[in-house]
Amino acid sequence: MESPVHPLSALFDQLGLPSNPEAIEQFIASHRPMAADVKLADAPFWSDSQQRFLQQAISDDADWAEVVDELDALLRHG
DSSP: OOOOOOOHHHHHHHTTSOOSHHHHHHHHHHHOSOOTTSOGGGOTTSOHHHHHHHHHHHHTTOTTHHHHHHHHHHHHOO
């Protein structure tokens, strides 16, 4: 059985953030570039619950992992 593919907007919904294209673009623009030595979940702009979700998505290789990796790449691209 295939894992569901979540769009970036669904990840933002899951994190409790505005998820329209303009809000996502603004979030990424205001938080990039992230330092190479900082893990995405350890970035200072996440709440505790957001941080736990991101950590779990990656460590469990959950169906959210792919879109979390996408967000990570977008935040690191200067």
